Amino acid sequence: MKKLCLFLIAAMLLMPLFSSEYEKLKAMEDSGVQNADLFYNLGVTHWQLGDSGLAVQYFLKALNIDSAHSGARANLNYVTGLSEDRELYPKHGFLLRLTLQSYDFLNLDRLALISIILFFIFALSLSWLLFYDEEKERALPELITGITLLIFLIFAGLSGVKYYRFKNNNKAVMIEERADMMMEPRVDSRRIAVVHEACILVVEKQQDDWALVRSPDGKSGWVQSSLLGFVSE
Template identity: 25%
Template sequence: MKTQDLQLKYRSLIVILALICSAFLASAQTPQQLFETGNSQYAQNNFEEAIKNYEQVLDAGYESAELYYNLANANYRLNRIAPSVYNYEKALVLKPNDKAIKNNLQFAQNMTVDAITPLPENTFKKWWNQLLNLFSLDGWAIITVVLIMLFTLSFLVYYFGNKTVLKRSFFTIAFVSLGLGLLSLTLAFQAQSNEKNKRFAVVFSPEAEIKNAPNIGSDEVFVLHEGTKVRVIEEQGDWQMIRLADGQEGWIPKADVKLL
């Protein structure tokens, strides 16, 4: 009798464990499913739940421009300035020429308190930066490889060709592709340098005092508010030295900003 009772208890325990495992597996979602669930919640104006689902995708180690864009939109609908700007900026890193991201980022930036006028750029620098921003570092690297290959093939056809017209045409193609390849290579190195040397962050604190030295007792030089984008120049302990687009510099506690 005791043996039968013991067997019955074991069977009951196995059934319970099986039910628990089944419930866990049913509730577990893949990153794609979480993303789609977040989109569904967003469509129903349930922005808090949408944010939770999008953040679970990020926690799982997945990211995309669409994910950051949707996460930014959900925060924007809740009037959360800093998370909106931050996630639009993250999306823009992955898709630097996306018009929708740029437009929505502008809307989010319009909610910020700080009005910062960037330093003026000369015409050449402006054109250079516009050209540089056409593609990412990987994009310029791929273009460079393609152009160098085109130069090599064109030069071989020119060198071994017999017809004068053919040789002239491929010499021109080789010359142009070499020039464009060197320009593309220069832009690739510039993009790489920018990625290494330019670290940006977004202010998350509602109000942050910017100091003239990395300690709490130093003098305040100016105040920033949430959503403002800054460039990080240096780190020292719990402080970061930042520079604004208008050239102002100062020290801010690390806890007040979030690196992009």
């Protein structure tokens, strides 16, 4: 009991510090600053203030800019692992997890750098092929040129996909304690399911003050937009 009282007193003393830190970070965001570290720090501050839904929203914002941000990824997994809807998320096998982790590691900056390097390698191999002695066997330079072109196209395609997802992120987070997913976009419609704070949803479309969302277990229903925190706003 004594330890609990000391903890509550310490929390009350630290709360103004967290609020002050949040105000500074929020002012930076409102001024137009957008970077992964800022959103990560906002997520941590919201978690310290007890707002798990907003914490998840800002961790997702950080990962939308930098998918390789290890702090945001670790904290996102931690918070969602404590949420009431943690059992809704699908369990991935080892190979799929490894593939997703590799894709996350290749953020936009890394993909752009690798694509530029591969383009120069392709240009060099193409020059080698064009000026290769016509009397010699050309199989080796043709093979190397073809392989470098293929790898370059793969990474360029990944860059395009990741950039499109960065600009058109359709994820949202439940920022209220709970909400009903309805069959139709009205309050008197039939309830399909219930989602809780910090649950990550996929927005399929929006209509007036409602959003059609898909839960981690694949159920789709309408939720009032005011209850959601959108990754792309």
